Amino acid sequence: MAPLSSPLPSLLRHRGCLQKANVCKILQGLHHRPFRSCLWKRNFGAAYHGVGQLLSHQHRAKNYAASVYSSSDGQDMTERLWSIYNETKRQTEDLTPVISTNSVNPDTIFANNEMSLRDIEIYGFDYDYTLAFYSSHLHTLIFNIARDILISNHRYPEGLRKYEYIPNFAVRGLHYDVQKALLMKIDAFHYIQLGTVYRGLHPVPDEEVIAMYEGCHVPLENMSDFYGKVMSTSAPVCIKTDTQKSQQNIMMSITVLQSSHGHTMKQFMDIFSLPEMTLLSCVNDFFMRHNIDYEPVHLYKDVKEAIRDVHVKGIMYRAVEADIEKYICYGEQSHAVLKKLSEHGKKMFLITNSPFDFVDRGMSYIVGKDWRDLFDVVIVQADKPSFFNDRRKPFRRVTDKGALLWDRIHRLEKGQIYKQGNLYEFLRLTGWRGSKVLYFGDHIYSDLADLTLKHGWRTGAIIPELRKEIKIMNTEQYVHMMTWLQALTGLIEQMQVHRDSASQAVVEEWIREREAMRPQTKDIFNAQFGSLFRTYHNPTYFSRRLSRFADIYMASISCLLNYDLQHTFFPRRTPLQHESPFWPEQSHVSLSASSQPHRTKAESD
Numbered sequence: 001m002a003p004l005s006s007p008l009p010s011l012l013r014h015r016g017c018l019q020k021a022n023v024c025k026i027l028q029g030l031h032h033r034p035f036r037s038c039l040w041k042r043n044f045g046a047a048y049h050g051v052g053q054l055l056s057h058q059h060r061a062k063n064y065a066a067s068v069y070s071s072s073d074g075q076d077m078t079e080r081l082w083s084i085y086n087e088t089k090r091q092t093e094d095l096t097p098v099i100s101t102n103s104v105n106p107d108t109i110f111a112n113n114e115m116s117l118r119d120i121e122i123y124g125f126d127y128d129y130t131l132a133f134y135s136s137h138l139h140t141l142i143f144n145i146a147r148d149i150l151i152s153n154h155r156y157p158e159g160l161r162k163y164e165y166i167p168n169f170a171v172r173g174l175h176y177d178v179q180k181a182l183l184m185k186i187d188a189f190h191y192i193q194l195g196t197v198y199r200g201l202h203p204v205p206d207e208e209v210i211a212m213y214e215g216c217h218v219p220l221e222n223m224s225d226f227y228g229k230v231m232s233t234s235a236p237v238c239i240k241t242d243t244q245k246s247q248q249n250i251m252m253s254i255t256v257l258q259s260s261h262g263h264t265m266k267q268f269m270d271i272f273s274l275p276e277m278t279l280l281s282c283v284n285d286f287f288m289r290h291n292i293d294y295e296p297v298h299l300y301k302d303v304k305e306a307i308r309d310v311h312v313k314g315i316m317y318r319a320v321e322a323d324i325e326k327y328i329c330y331g332e333q334s335h336a337v338l339k340k341l342s343e344h345g346k347k348m349f350l351i352t353n354s355p356f357d358f359v360d361r362g363m364s365y366i367v368g369k370d371w372r373d374l375f376d377v378v379i380v381q382a383d384k385p386s387f388f389n390d391r392r393k394p395f396r397r398v399t400d401k402g403a404l405l406w407d408r409i410h411r412l413e414k415g416q417i418y419k420q421g422n423l424y425e426f427l428r429l430t431g432w433r434g435s436k437v438l439y440f441g442d443h444i445y446s447d448l449a450d451l452t453l454k455h456g457w458r459t460g461a462i463i464p465e466l467r468k469e470i471k472i473m474n475t476e477q478y479v480h481m482m483t484w485l486q487a488l489t490g491l492i493e494q495m496q497v498h499r500d501s502a503s504q505a506v507v508e509e510w511i512r513e514r515e516a517m518r519p520q521t522k523d524i525f526n527a528q529f530g531s532l533f534r535t536y537h538n539p540t541y542f543s544r545r546l547s548r549f550a551d552i553y554m555a556s557i558s559c560l561l562n563y564d565l566q567h568t569f570f571p572r573r574t575p576l577q578h579e580s581p582f583w584p585e586q587s588h589v590s591l592s593a594s595s596q597p598h599r600t601k602a603e604s605d
């Protein structure tokens, strides 16, 4: 049995034995979350084996406290606990570089559900942020136009013009409390992540959040409906910005929340919603800064309308079309994917909410003037997600010049452009049903939810944020932070059973250290809201929806270029809380062998 002072080489040498002996339960038990990402497992599996060993050699005993006591022979418990702490920390330091070499390739396709490309005959695509990826200039453009619409059309104060778009202020998937004008991140269990609640551009103190929501849990009836839409914004409440009155207003807000049966929480799932969230925050900030009494429900509605006008009135479309090279990125990669699928005889279709002119200009830039030759069916202004539910809207043919024809549609022909329609008619006319169809989109609700739940198509989510987050997770700084955080959590879990006051004081100090580390694990991704996928210890609400509605997910459609069209995607078998971690992937050796597509080029080389 390895002694407490076992050095790193010894730990690594004994890894195989340790795995067989299942000695890492102490730490593993803490992380067998149903939504735990495979990235996490890959990076920190080694930490389990190394650091876990320090505690695990005595873990067979049911009561580890008794074990430590009996083995301490009068040794001062405080000293004993700190000795284990220091040794664990030292092992963590030693293991970090080893774990860091096992980085994840940001171009990997990740699976929530087993799926083989061998079975896919038909590939469908959304357009915006799926085939067409936009530069950050687009968010600045949307923000500026919507801000100016608020001032000119909705008579908002001229002073708002000083606000510029703040890149990286918000992240996708956040919730906005329409009545309280608060932007926040909520986890998979409907708990608000403290430290991520913003009023305007400033964080709300945790105590105030807890007072407003009588804790951190947001009841289901206050959340958005299944597709993230707000059903009702009734019972408006005024927010007084005078801080002296905050307590009174908190009480008023609580009353409204309790008496309202509407969905007061709106979730922002669209990549286009990043400028919307930022604009909402800026206008809130302006009103509060100038101590202006305003109605947050009206503000939400006006901002939403202004953002919608940017799209619906064609302002954004015209701007992008006028300077397409500035706004569309990585077009050649989307082209390569379409070409590859076409060369393999796959059928392809496009269903987008954008208008034909805009799509035509973008696809001509990405693929070339003959882009329509690649697609068997092209549907524009589809009005997703109602396209997937509403049987009433018939397809309508659109000419190249945008004229609408009135003839009844009996088949969907290659080379033609169709507007609106509905999925039921689409299925009848094409016969493209079930799991031989794979549809890609970036909007988890509008693009993917109905297809998964009602129609049985396979679904692929495009999550551009993955690329940035994986790069951060691959850094040694992040690996070190998370490895130590998990090791420390394991120590706390094990040593909390020592109920004498000296031991409790030590454990309390560890708990404080763990609490102090929390903001770092958030800030490394985004200073305001942290990772798109995780709160401090849980998956986010976004992650839960992603795992529910997407069979596979990836940073961009170009990730398909890394796989042949026979490839089967297997989800990592994440142990449930009550399961033993006997799965082979826990083995470092099998990880190295099986994870080749996940590894970075540098490593492969």
Ligand SMILES: [Mg+2]
Pocket (backbone or CB within 6 Å): 126, 127, 128, 129, 130, 441, 442, 443
């Ligand atoms: Mg889209």
